[in-house]
Amino acid sequence: MRVYNFSAGPSTLPLNVLEKAREEFLDFAGTGMSVTEISHRDKAFEGVVKEAEALTRELLGVPDDYAVIFVQGGASTQFAAVPLNLMHGGKADYIVTGNFAKKAWQEGQIYGEANKIGDSSDKTYTYIPDVDKLQYTEGADYVHITSNNTIFGTRYIKFPECPAPLVADMSSEIFSREVDVSKFGVIYAGAQKNLAPAGVTIVIAKRELIQTPLKICPTMLKWKVQDENGSLYNTPPAFAIYMAGLVLKDLKARGGVKAVNEINEYKAGLLYDFIDNSALYKNNVERKYRSIMNVPFVTGDAELDAKFIAEAKKSGLVSLKGHRLVGGMRASIYNAMPVEGVKSLIEFMKKFEKENA
Amino acid sequence: MRVYNFSAGPSTLPLNVLEKAREEFLDFAGTGMSVTEISHRDKAFEGVVKEAEALTRELLGVPDDYAVIFVQGGASTQFAAVPLNLMHGGKADYIVTGNFAKKAWQEGQIYGEANKIGDSSDKTYTYIPDVDKLQYTEGADYVHITSNNTIFGTRYIKFPECPAPLVADMSSEIFSREVDVSKFGVIYAGAQKNLAPAGVTIVIAKRELIQTPLKICPTMLKWKVQDENGSLYNTPPAFAIYMAGLVLKDLKARGGVKAVNEINEYKAGLLYDFIDNSALYKNNVERKYRSIMNVPFVTGDAELDAKFIAEAKKSGLVSLKGHRLVGGMRASIYNAMPVEGVKSLIEFMKKFEKENA
Numbered sequence: 001m002r003v004y005n006f007s008a009g010p011s012t013l014p015l016n017v018l019e020k021a022r023e024e025f026l027d028f029a030g031t032g033m034s035v036t037e038i039s040h041r042d043k044a045f046e047g048v049v050k051e052a053e054a055l056t057r058e059l060l061g062v063p064d065d066y067a068v069i070f071v072q073g074g075a076s077t078q079f080a081a082v083p084l085n086l087m088h089g090g091k092a093d094y095i096v097t098g099n100f101a102k103k104a105w106q107e108g109q110i111y112g113e114a115n116k117i118g119d120s121s122d123k124t125y126t127y128i129p130d131v132d133k134l135q136y137t138e139g140a141d142y143v144h145i146t147s148n149n150t151i152f153g154t155r156y157i158k159f160p161e162c163p164a165p166l167v168a169d170m171s172s173e174i175f176s177r178e179v180d181v182s183k184f185g186v187i188y189a190g191a192q193k194n195l196a197p198a199g200v201t202i203v204i205a206k207r208e209l210i211q212t213p214l215k216i217c218p219t220m221l222k223w224k225v226q227d228e229n230g231s232l233y234n235t236p237p238a239f240a241i242y243m244a245g246l247v248l249k250d251l252k253a254r255g256g257v258k259a260v261n262e263i264n265e266y267k268a269g270l271l272y273d274f275i276d277n278s279a280l281y282k283n284n285v286e287r288k289y290r291s292i293m294n295v296p297f298v299t300g301d302a303e304l305d306a307k308f309i310a311e312a313k314k315s316g317l318v319s320l321k322g323h324r325l326v327g328g329m330r331a332s333i334y335n336a337m338p339v340e341g342v343k344s345l346i347e348f349m350k351k352f353e354k355e356n357a
Numbered sequence: 358m359r360v361y362n363f364s365a366g367p368s369t370l371p372l373n374v375l376e377k378a379r380e381e382f383l384d385f386a387g388t389g390m391s392v393t394e395i396s397h398r399d400k401a402f403e404g405v406v407k408e409a410e411a412l413t414r415e416l417l418g419v420p421d422d423y424a425v426i427f428v429q430g431g432a433s434t435q436f437a438a439v440p441l442n443l444m445h446g447g448k449a450d451y452i453v454t455g456n457f458a459k460k461a462w463q464e465g466q467i468y469g470e471a472n473k474i475g476d477s478s479d480k481t482y483t484y485i486p487d488v489d490k491l492q493y494t495e496g497a498d499y500v501h502i503t504s505n506n507t508i509f510g511t512r513y514i515k516f517p518e519c520p521a522p523l524v525a526d527m528s529s530e531i532f533s534r535e536v537d538v539s540k541f542g543v544i545y546a547g548a549q550k551n552l553a554p555a556g557v558t559i560v561i562a563k564r565e566l567i568q569t570p571l572k573i574c575p576t577m578l579k580w581k582v583q584d585e586n587g588s589l590y591n592t593p594p595a596f597a598i599y600m601a602g603l604v605l606k607d608l609k610a611r612g613g614v615k616a617v618n619e620i621n622e623y624k625a626g627l628l629y630d631f632i633d634n635s636a637l638y639k640n641n642v643e644r645k646y647r648s649i650m651n652v653p654f655v656t657g658d659a660e661l662d663a664k665f666i667a668e669a670k671k672s673g674l675v676s677l678k679g680h681r682l683v684g685g686m687r688a689s690i691y692n693a694m695p696v697e698g699v700k701s702l703i704e705f706m707k708k709f710e711k712e713n714a
Contacts (some may be wrong), residue, residue: 080575
């Protein structure tokens, strides 16, 4: 029986995409080969990469002077790639709004002066610092943010307007809401939340910014090299890109990012409303910064939380355990989580609250 | 209809592995989720990584003081990771026996003095330099080789006995023949030839060598970090590791590396014997260095080569085009290529030779 999977990533994928992949798993596009076996230089496969890129450009409205590349290593590898491609002046600004934002900042320190100009750790990352009050470093090469914080369940509602190029890790929200790509220098995202299985990372970068990576940058981490080779500098993570293409086709069929954003707001609204009106559950995030992708909540009693997670699993609602840094529960409700999944969760929460009043 | 796929990588996978993956694609291990959706922190998935590691240790006889890790980015990323983890003294030796060996050497030059102590480009990489006559650099941090050269169809028949740790890119032959891992400091391999779909890279490294990566090494490229986190420092390429596990289980069921090596020798022998006895086809590699994984051959007439490739494809023998640096044809006959595939190719070659005499 298919469960509702609330994992923060890898995470649930659209059922029709999984079924399509299974259907053609042994014979991709009539080639007599699995998509996991076909040469990345085969015409049939090159089309897969080109289509995933074209759909990304179309669905996010990526300007023509931006590269769209598919690479490996997850956002964590991009934490190094960002300074290695951009830190020419030796300094950059970071806004630390969670665990991954902090890791990106720490990685930046390997390569230069990485200034923390914003930090919400004083309230356990339950808010986003006011972007209108930030003091940017003169001559910084870029300003780095994490637009949605998977562990803590926050998101930016307004992006910084900074003198340096804005670099955003959008791993846990890319394709979930409309953004004006032209306001960013670089957007990157691990795919395993809204886009594909784990194993591929998307980078969208303004080309004029990426022409001179640092000398010590590994060739494979040079965005310019990946761009010039159409993401085929070496063997790409073929299956994950193929799956991304299927997910993006599905997203387009659902009406694109705007339509899905509305559904995401609706799903998150249902869940937050229920939590806010319940006596048992609590979400600690400052309301205006609440993520519509990751919804952490607690009962305030660790034993009861554990019981909740165990009983939910028995009801087919899985991976609801919160991150160890936060505890409690977390429901990740990405693009592929059906409205019915959220409603089922709420029904279960009601029942559990009643039984444990 | 399933074809025989002679691609150099990504390449053919065992049919039973593909069927198993398809069978459980929507419901992995009774979890109600696809293996492409499950959290990498889920107990069911952690077992997948541990099993792939355990099978690697067992099948290759990896000593306990070696790390076995699964990372991303292909061998090309390891070209940088090698110096970034090992080049403490600022110099290393490289033996350049082909295109990828050359790329590894060039990447090494980014980080220090990368000395080319062997080179077979004088005869278009059709041989391996005599390892008993190499002059190693005093105080080199390592000696780097490419044990099997995918494009040119050569392999080492004897490994260098050098004062510095030996580092080998075994991408196109890992698990195809027995090697004494204890003679190597580091072995690495992109998986997309003998192990799995593209998207995962295996690194086997003596732990005492990898404790102090260079300061500028990206965290994700630090083998020590990956080892300490059991390949789960960040979200791993889950599906590719899962597939690697299935391939290794299949390899074990086939009798392990020794048994498969015998079949590989047999398959390669059939093909080389046929080529050597034909009037039309020619393999230019010095016999003792011939690869048993990649068999390049030419007719000596580029137009006839093109005709061969096109007609072979119509007969269900695909991806036989040689690399652009060599031209002609190349049959990659990895572990998963059945004996019948090689026999079918030979039958076709006979027929084609007769028709084009």
